Amino acid sequence: MHVENSLTHYCIPCDETVCCACVSSRHAQHQTADLVEYIKQKKIDISKHKIQIAAEHLPQLTKELEVLKQAKEVYQISADKVTSKAQERAELMKQVIDLVLDSQLSEIQKVKDRDLDTFIFRENEICFQIEDMKKIVADENGGENAESESDFNIISAEREMKQKLESFSISERSRPLPPKFIQGIDDMIPEISRLLGKVERVGEIDGGVTQRKSAAEVKVQIMNTVSCAKPGHKVTSICQTSSNDVIVAYNTQKSIDFIDRNGRKLKAKKLQFETQDITMNKKGDLFLTVNDSSLIYKMKTPGNPTQLYNGGPYKALGLCAQKNGNLAAALWKQEEGIIAIINSGGKLTETISYDRTGNKLFKKPYRICENSNGDLIVTDSALKTVTGVDPRRHRRFQYNGGTEAKNFIPIGVACDSSARIIVSNWKGNSVHLLTSDGEFFRFILSSRENVTYPHALSIDSLHRLWIAQKEKVVIVKYLK
16 A cells, blocks of 8 residues: 555556655556656646647538538528429329319219209100090090990000000119219328329438448449459458558468559568558558567568567557557457557557446457547457547447347448448458447448458548458449
8 A cells, every 4th residue: 555645656557646666666667757747747738639639620620510501501402492392293283183173073064964854854754644644534534424345445445555554654773863973082192192292312411320221222333353362361451551552461471562552563571470450650650460469560661670569468459550649559368458559669658448437348359440530449359349439538339230230240440531430340241331429321332242251441542442351352432
């Protein structure tokens, strides 16, 4: 135990205050600083960092706001046009309905007039028959005093009378029935909808989420396919150089290849080791992790690699050259994973392993990249997640593959100029596009496009995506 007043120094890698005795003993190999001076410097650094972040983001945010306002105006105009079209369509339908109604009413009137004429004709006919009946009755009443007729005449007269009486009856079927108007009330709404038309949302705001889209629903153009190695070898890393070329590394051969933006091999550089991952900073310094090793190397191009850092007992996996000049390294041993922040001199300055609640962030962090908003994006092949850690080292999000959660092993990761995140799903044979908040946006490629075991990812200066698939690399244009 230390007396509180004796804690005069601060150990940066351990993130704790220490006494003078500990500085010269168990913290002797660590970077330490006077506690008061460290706090003062930390305040200054935080203030500078805030100013730097504000200076970097204000122009971009202002520009984005202006673009958004313009997009809003265009959207409003388009939406108003759709409203006008719907209203015009409804007005046209009213006019058509009026014309159809006039035609139907005219037809009904014709049928009505014809049937009423039939009724009048039958009425007149019956009136004439009534008069005949009255005459017959009168004749019969007057025949009581007439001379007796022969039997034959009587029978003939009876037959004639019977026929006349039968002809006086009117069949029900001879009477016209009024016309009917059959209205399909139950079908009225879908019928009108089919006539009027329908409203569809056919676009989406760039960077926003409307609905999940498959790769088949979005046009993705495969620009080129580069065969980088012999069958049996595997591309494990791709990085963009400061000269806009691309470097490809392998974990099965002791060399790296320099390739131009058109996919042509420029040269090869032999190494003394097989490579796990590579990254390059703004100065053009190349950093490499040795496959199945704890060593991290730094190499000037041209030049030979020199050891920068030994992460033992951890094995070094993924690397990311940060904008501030530091190097973020994904380190792993057994069931434990950390992100180590290493300065340009090769000294450990910070480790990231727990969130604010004390839960472990990583199990096997495999690849890492830095987003334009300062987040560190880490794929974890053991947890089968993609984790976003903000500049304050808080867990911002964790993505588990969305609809492919049961078939999701994330490997490669990259961030584009719009702060969107691209992840290769090695097991699901797909490439996911996420928002900066770690939400699924759409698929870039899937097994339908014959993607097989996508691994390393990189975005070049033309905003094209390079995707490693075993011994080859596919160059894809995925932005509109």
